[in-house]
Amino acid sequence: MKTEWFEFSDSLGYLTLVTSRLFISVLGRKLGDAGLDFGPEQWAVLRMLLNEDGLSQEELLRLTRYEKSTLSRVLDGMEKKGLIVRKRDPEDGRRKKVFITPKGVAGGETGTEIAARNLVLLYEGIPREEFMLCRKMIEEMQSRLLRMLRGEVA
DSSP: OEETTEEGGGOHHHHHHHHHHHHHHHHHHHHHHTTOSOOHHHHHHHHHHHHSTTEEHHHHHHHHOOOHHHHHHHHHHHHHTTSEEEEEETTEEEEEEEEEOHHHHHHHHHHHHHHHHHHHHHHTTOOHHHHHHHHHHHHHHHHHHHHHHTTSOO
């Protein structure tokens, strides 16, 4: 189906989705090859906690953009593996904060090194100006989609 000047299969959203899924598959394989006991979904949470430990589950939802049920499943698995611990927030007992364990720190750092190496390979040969233009377009699309979700754009 042709819509205006593009085909659906040529849309940046579709191409980005396919690229993301391929990168997640590559990253998952590389994490497994390195002997790590977690996949890309759990590594994404570890990366957030390496940057700022003790985030609330609500903050992790916002940062990862996971669905609530997905985040809950991911955190349950991580807790069972000893990568994180969840503790009640002393200021608000209804809230849980997530803390990375030493095992999680080690795995998260290794996962970050693996992801960085693979991003270097992925971007190899792409001029910086083109990369930055693509990034700017994707950020604009994300901004529009968020406005659409909030009902600000019909």
